Amino acid sequence: MNYSITELSKMFNLPASTIRYYEKIGLLENVEHINAYRRVYDDAHIDRLVAIECFKKALLPLDEIKRFFTYEKDIVANSDNILNMMKAQEEATTKAMKNLDDGLKHVQKKVRYYTMVNEAVKNNTPLPSWEDV
């Protein structure tokens, strides 16, 4: 199938400017420009964008994502490279998860505390202390 930039934009909830930007930095390749002015995408581009979005969720920077796709063109020659890259990213993402989890717990405790504070303010009762949470 063929798709216009606006169709891709809606599919992926990405501005057209971002899709053009990805082509510019080499993340999207072999985009046909019909009559030298309008872009046409196919299913390979859809697959590529799905992969990009997944890697973005894992916090892989765009230049690394690009490097991955380059490696992927010769899997046999680059299986070490790809494996190392993915292992490194697994570690980085896991670390980010741990941090985020710590942060979430902190915020959740604040929610509990300020829910109590809010009640106390409304009922004109003494404010709770941080230890009461």
Next chain:
Amino acid sequence: MNYSITELSKMFNLPASTIRYYEKIGLLENVEHINAYRRVYDDAHIDRLVAIECFKKALLPLDEIKRFFTYEKDIVANSDNILNMMKAQEEATTKAMKNLDDGLKHVQKKVRYYTMVNEAVKNNTPLPSWEDV
């Protein structure tokens, strides 16, 4: 207790420039400058920095963190504001967690797949397909 900027820098594993920057944007307040040239921090600053680091882990932007500390100066007047802010951040952080988790799973699957690929390349056996993972 009193601390120099270098001591804080080591304690929090933050460059001195960052600590000065936090003061500049109003995240750290009431920093004494002895003889108008050297900063002196106390335990209140330590507590503040601990809180900043926690909020940063939850992905709260610095200007929001600053707003939190402003609210905190009059908890009774701002208990609604703080509670709303924390609830909104709980939601944002939870969403970020979900994304990160999706991303991590994607990367982990890649690790499994390319471990198999790597083996196959080394043993000169046929490459696995993505469905084999």
Next chain:
DNA sequence: CTACAACTTAAAGTTGACTTTAACTCAAGC
């Protein structure tokens, strides 16, 4: 034939969170 919508481009601008630079200031030790 003209207007319009839907694209196109290169280049400059934006954002948040710092970091670097260049020039300066003390206090202490030799």
Next chain:
DNA sequence: GCTTGAGTTAAAGTCAACTTTAAGTTGTAG
């Protein structure tokens, strides 16, 4: 009295990932 080290400042620079701008192109509808 000079050097050194640990600090100081304001201002400019950096980075990633976009986004905006301004000017141009094309096919179609009226």
